[in-house]
Amino acid sequence: MKIIRSPNAMAAWSEGFIREGVKIGLVPTMGALHEGHRALIREARLRCDALVVSIFVNPTQFGPQEDLAQYPRPISQDQALCRKEGVDVCFEPTVKTMYPSGFQTMVTLPAIARRWEGEARPHHFSGVATVVTKLFGIVRPLIALFGQKDFQQSVLVRQLVKDLDLGVEIVVHPTVREADGLALSSRNIYLSPDDRIRAATLYKSLRAGAGVIREGMTDGATVQNAMVQVVKKEPTLTIDYLAVCDPTTLEPLSYVNSRAVLLGAVQLGAVRLIDNLLVAFPRRSSSRIEGFS
Numbered sequence: 001m002k003i004i005r006s007p008n009a010m011a012a013w014s015e016g017f018i019r020e021g022v023k024i025g026l027v028p029t030m031g032a033l034h035e036g037h038r039a040l041i042r043e044a045r046l047r048c049d050a051l052v053v054s055i056f057v058n059p060t061q062f063g064p065q066e067d068l069a070q071y072p073r074p075i076s077q078d079q080a081l082c083r084k085e086g087v088d089v090c091f092e093p094t095v096k097t098m099y100p101s102g103f104q105t106m107v108t109l110p111a112i113a114r115r116w117e118g119e120a121r122p123h124h125f126s127g128v129a130t131v132v133t134k135l136f137g138i139v140r141p142l143i144a145l146f147g148q149k150d151f152q153q154s155v156l157v158r159q160l161v162k163d164l165d166l167g168v169e170i171v172v173h174p175t176v177r178e179a180d181g182l183a184l185s186s187r188n189i190y191l192s193p194d195d196r197i198r199a200a201t202l203y204k205s206l207r208a209g210a211g212v213i214r215e216g217m218t219d220g221a222t223v224q225n226a227m228v229q230v231v232k233k234e235p236t237l238t239i240d241y242l243a244v245c246d247p248t249t250l251e252p253l254s255y256v257n258s259r260a261v262l263l264g265a266v267q268l269g270a271v272r273l274i275d276n277l278l279v280a281f282p283r284r285s286s287s288r289i290e291g292f293s
């Protein structure tokens with residue numbers, strides 16, 4: 001496995017392979033890799049010829065009060081995981097080479113980025129959209145893998161690729177969870193042992209909402225209330241939002257009649273947890289809810 005730090009060297013590596021008709025795949029990450037990232041890497045490995053994993057803690061997607069300085073950076077462990085999974089290149093650019101002095105251009109946001117995470121973290125998606133555009137420009141993948149864990153991000157990236165004609169196929173991989181349902185996240189290491197147990201409440205609340213839909217309830221407010229009641233039983237959790245939304249527009253739904261995404265964000269001590277669950281109704285009699293067998 002090659003470790004490439006300079007964007008120019010990365011672009012030159014890709015150029016050589018593209019000329020030979022090699023299909024390059026990219027998994028963009030901020031490192032501190034876990035089983036969720038591993039699942040994306042494994043799926044990407046199956047779908048491309050040459051696989052690049054980028055590890056870059058992108059400062060433009062962190063707010064001033066957020067954990068940029070403390071964000072975990074276990075780089076040798078990350079490299080070992082990549083090597084084990086057959087990654088061809090670990091691309092680890094520095095902040096200075098990604099945002100050299102004189103850098104000015106930021107991607108502005110579509111409507112789908114304004115609500116939910118966009119409201120809670122005002123500059124976050126602009127930073128994400130900008131860094132993804134830059135990574136695509138440097139690595140020039142034909143395919144890129146993102147996690148459903150960050151549902152709004154995945155919708156935004158699809159829109160970005162479409163609107164800016166970036167020509168990259170976007171694959172969204174299902175969320176990888178702990179045994180109690182907590183979505184894996186690099187930030188879970190910040191949870192105290194007690195909070196780690198409480199953290200599964202967010203997923204429980206999404207399951208409760210999905211269960212109410214499965215029982216035939218179509219009223220959005222009732223579904224939302226079912227989710228809120230579960231979180232309220234755990235007073236250490238503060239609800240940021242729990243919402244029943246259209247999975248394409250991310251607008252709240254008054255009635256659930258085909259597909260919905262249940263979106264949630266809660267604060268638990270110093271940690272902000274986000275999660276989501278997709279609910280599909282192909283036919284009334286055969287509703288399918290992600291996570292239900």
Ligand code: AMP
Pocket residue numbers: 028029030031036037039040145146147148149150173174175176177183184185186
């Ligand atoms: P991050 O390093 O947190 O920026 O995440 C890099 C990619 O991994 C993003 O596309 C995330 O959505 C994805 N990801 C993070 N956690 C999970 C998870 N538990 N399951 C699936 N994908 C994930």
